Amino acid sequence: MPEPLLDVRDLRVCFRTRQGLVTAVDGLSFSVAPGEVLGVVGESGSGKSVSMLAVLRLLTSPNVTVSGEVLFRGRDLLALPDKEMRAVRGREIAMVFQDPMTALTPVYTVGWQIAEAIRAHEQVSRKEAHARAVRLLSDVGIPDAASRLNAYPHEFSGGMRQRAVIAMALSCSPSLLIADEPTTALDVTVQAQILDLMRELNAGGSAMVLITHDMGVVSQIADRVLVMYGGRAAEEGPRRAVFHGPRHPYTWGLLDSVPRVGGPRLRRLPTIAGVPVAPGGIPEGCAFAPRCRLRHDLCEERPVLSGDTHLDACWLPSGDRAGLRVSARDTEAAS
Amino acid sequence: MLVFALKRFASALLVMFAISVLVFLIFFATPGVDPAARIAGRNADPATLAQVRHSFGLDRPMPIRYLLMMRHLLIDRDLESFVNRGSRVIPQIIQATPVTLSLVIGAALIWMTAGILMGTAAATLRGRAADPLIMLVGVVGVSLPAYWLGEVVNLLTQKQLHDSLFSWVPPPGYVGLGQDPGQWALHMLFPWLTLALLYAGIYARLLRGEVVTALNEDYVRTARAKGLSERRILLRHALRCSLIPIVSLFGLDFGALVGGAALLTEVVFGLPGIGKLTFDALQNLDLPVIMGTVLYAAFFVVLANALVDILYARLDPRARHA
Numbered sequence: 001m002p003e004p005l006l007d008v009r010d011l012r013v014c015f016r017t018r019q020g021l022v023t024a025v026d027g028l029s030f031s032v033a034p035g036e037v038l039g040v041v042g043e044s045g046s047g048k049s050v051s052m053l054a055v056l057r058l059l060t061s062p063n064v065t066v067s068g069e070v071l072f073r074g075r076d077l078l079a080l081p082d083k084e085m086r087a088v089r090g091r092e093i094a095m096v097f098q099d100p101m102t103a104l105t106p107v108y109t110v111g112w113q114i115a116e117a118i119r120a121h122e123q124v125s126r127k128e129a130h131a132r133a134v135r136l137l138s139d140v141g142i143p144d145a146a147s148r149l150n151a152y153p154h155e156f157s158g159g160m161r162q163r164a165v166i167a168m169a170l171s172c173s174p175s176l177l178i179a180d181e182p183t184t185a186l187d188v189t190v191q192a193q194i195l196d197l198m199r200e201l202n203a204g205g206s207a208m209v210l211i212t213h214d215m216g217v218v219s220q221i222a223d224r225v226l227v228m229y230g231g232r233a234a235e236e237g238p239r240r241a242v243f244h245g246p247r248h249p250y251t252w253g254l255l256d257s258v259p260r261v262g263g264p265r266l267r268r269l270p271t272i273a274g275v276p277v278a279p280g281g282i283p284e285g286c287a288f289a290p291r292c293r294l295r296h297d298l299c300e301e302r303p304v305l306s307g308d309t310h311l312d313a314c315w316l317p318s319g320d321r322a323g324l325r326v327s328a329r330d331t332e333a334a335s
Numbered sequence: 336m337l338v339f340a341l342k343r344f345a346s347a348l349l350v351m352f353a354i355s356v357l358v359f360l361i362f363f364a365t366p367g368v369d370p371a372a373r374i375a376g377r378n379a380d381p382a383t384l385a386q387v388r389h390s391f392g393l394d395r396p397m398p399i400r401y402l403l404m405m406r407h408l409l410i411d412r413d414l415e416s417f418v419n420r421g422s423r424v425i426p427q428i429i430q431a432t433p434v435t436l437s438l439v440i441g442a443a444l445i446w447m448t449a450g451i452l453m454g455t456a457a458a459t460l461r462g463r464a465a466d467p468l469i470m471l472v473g474v475v476g477v478s479l480p481a482y483w484l485g486e487v488v489n490l491l492t493q494k495q496l497h498d499s500l501f502s503w504v505p506p507p508g509y510v511g512l513g514q515d516p517g518q519w520a521l522h523m524l525f526p527w528l529t530l531a532l533l534y535a536g537i538y539a540r541l542l543r544g545e546v547v548t549a550l551n552e553d554y555v556r557t558a559r560a561k562g563l564s565e566r567r568i569l570l571r572h573a574l575r576c577s578l579i580p581i582v583s584l585f586g587l588d589f590g591a592l593v594g595g596a597a598l599l600t601e602v603v604f605g606l607p608g609i610g611k612l613t614f615d616a617l618q619n620l621d622l623p624v625i626m627g628t629v630l631y632a633a634f635f636v637v638l639a640n641a642l643v644d645i646l647y648a649r650l651d652p653r654a655r656h657a
Binding site: 056058060062086087088089090091094095097099102103104105106107109116117120121152154165168169 | 462552553554556557558559560561562563564567571572575576579650651652653
């Protein structure tokens, strides 16, 4: 196995709140190889975004404590001085956020903001930065980039803004791009265009972490999938393995609740019973146990993520998960 | 742009016309207010009153009187005071304008600088002891009335400490900028500081709130993810966006102050500005002077608003096409 680009070990993020200490990310470990696309899925509140913000140290609230190790090319980002961390942000690891409508500063032109990102990391002239911004914008598929460069964010549509944000993220050719739900706020057709764009980027050699709650997006683009629940990893493995042979009951639920275009029409989509755990109320044992049809005594104890290349954190016997999945679905249908 | 400017100009004219009518009506059509009685003096007999009425044109119909006054004020520019016969209104206003402008522009520079520094500092130091401390200083400044603060400043600089610490402070009054720039600044220093203290606190509080909100915006997170320094994020992104509402407030305050709202400061420090002129005219019910100063004030408020509109469009691109 090649040396991972990003290796996160035992990441823990705690928030101090009025209700006491809340653990949003609880001992998360994962790695991203160069050129690989890791899809991170899970419901809202499962800790996907927070863990990625913690990787880039973008959680600035004084009430947050982050512990663990985030090794990027062997350097622990969590221990880096602020100045060196700034050199990593944007140049080596770039991030794209969910809502393109608010992600750009409203009072500057799009081109100015892209040039600012370039000039933050490289000693280039204003003119050169401008020329590069034009190229970046046309690379992400904005027609007539030279004149659109002088447009303000409010003059762009949502899809164009997201393209501009992506262009900005790519301005220094980062080796890792973290995209936090980059398509969630967009129309389906625009979503497809943005996903195409990201696929092209990946073909160009960038590694990517794609956070989403959309299983469809993950199935299209990810090499490996990390399923998160309650701030912990529930399942992790190659995309095909996770989609064709999901091992964790939570992943079953996620996959079953995706509507299908073909096949018989369902009167009601299957859902996962109950509500996602609040970060403040995660049980001692398996976080998913309160909502799991197949829970048993062992689930009182916390399962560890185990396996070979396809890992999962579940106490069910590893032999016949597919059969268990079918029977669980039948009991659900019967009830 | 031309259409915009013309529209602006037309609406400004309308506002000034409406204000002049209003002021005229307040002083001539309000029951119980008789300018003739004030001019003629106490216990004047009916014959004197009638004579005064006639000689000041107060016995003619109201619309005619209004038009006559406006003609004297704007066209012939020879409108005379009711109280000091022979002293014209317009030269008085022209004389008082530089005093008020000196006071207000100087104070505005000080309070904007202080307000922006205090507000930004408080926002960046949020959660530490300095933040509430700065805000407390701001509230204290806002809560001190100008006449009290001005009197205390005068007491200290002119009397109590005049022989020691403040021996360099000149007596209250005004020296023209053209005459002696050094003396001008020296005479204006304490009036500036007094007026600025009243406003700096409000601006600091407002800006602090805006910057705190801006620092939680998504675009600040994007800027951070770009690898910009905290300083650049604060100044070029958060503060830049926070200045937009400050500018509109500033335009209103500035226009009102130039128009005479700096009255208290002017009176306390013996500055013969517009506020003082209006104040004296009001005490004597000297309608021509009041009319002149009110129209002058309306002009500045309208002008300041127009400037704010233009500046606003420069600061906020979203307002340009709206």
